[in-house]
Amino acid sequence: MAPYSIVLADDHVIFRQGIRKIIEGVEGFEVLGEAGDGLELLQLLKTIRPDLVILDISMPNLRGLEAAEEIKRLYPEVKILILTMHKKKGFVQLGLKAGADGFLLKEDADSELFRAIETIQKGNTFISPLLSDILRELALVEPETEKLTKREREVLKLLAEGKKPKEIATLLFIGLPTVRSHRYNIMKKLNLKSLADLVRYAASHEFISTD
The missing domain is CATH 1.10.10.10 (Winged helix-like DNA-binding domain superfamily/Winged helix DNA-binding domain)
Structure with missing residues (x-):
């Protein structure tokens, strides 16, 4: 079986490399490429087609939310996990409405990254445990x-x-x-x-x- 392929998009190189090291240390997963901003990510996806894109919200040139929406428009089969430090409900709402399949806080990454990936891999939506209260609030309409x-x-x-x-x-x-x-x-x-x-x-x- 082919490895589950992933592309990383984050403007913080050291953090990106750390996530890559974690992923590549587990059998059955591979990182196909990296991007430092949304525009670079879209260019990369013209040449490779991963199973999953892990991206940050706050990136230069084209932010993660806009990039997520564009990815879902062009490549609807590609799954998206937003990995960010933003905890506010508005960001979670916008991320999910942009088409993201999961929302993981960076502070949860060490313990929850692979649970998030596997949840999305099975076709389900993942929300960071630290955002459980927000998840309940999302049922309320503003x-x-x-x-x-x-x-x-x-x-x-x-x-x-x-x-x-x-x-x-x-x-x-x-x-x-x-x-x-x-x-x-x-x-x-x-x-x-x-x-x-x-x-x-x-x-x-x-x-x-x-x-």
Whole structure:
């Protein structure tokens, strides 16, 4: 039987190499390649097709959430495990809505990495044990946030992070008029009057870190 193949995407080289060493130390698993950001990952996937991609949320050029969505669009058979330090509910929601098959905290990686991989390998969704409370909360609907489409939530987060419309268009592979249309719809649906209102809303709903 062929080894279960994995690609790693994280902008922290030392951490990435550590995860690679753990994976390659177990029979039946192999790392086909590594990427330091989302764009590099998408280029890599044009030449190799792993069973699983393990990626971080916070990466330069193209972030993990956008990369995950693009991977699921282009290669729906490829499984995705998000490996990150972010614990907030908003990140978990966005990750799962982007198509991720699992969400593992980096602090859980030593003890839970292979349980996460094996859970996904069997066709199930894995959520880090440290996020069990959040998993229960995800059953609750946030009415205002649910008014937004997946793309509008992505635009909301990027606007709240201070990204300009042109930057958002590049990151999400959409046109500038489309970004402006999404911004208008977000403000209208959430009854927001200014960019400051938008940032406050995003922070209170855990779309951005307030640390």
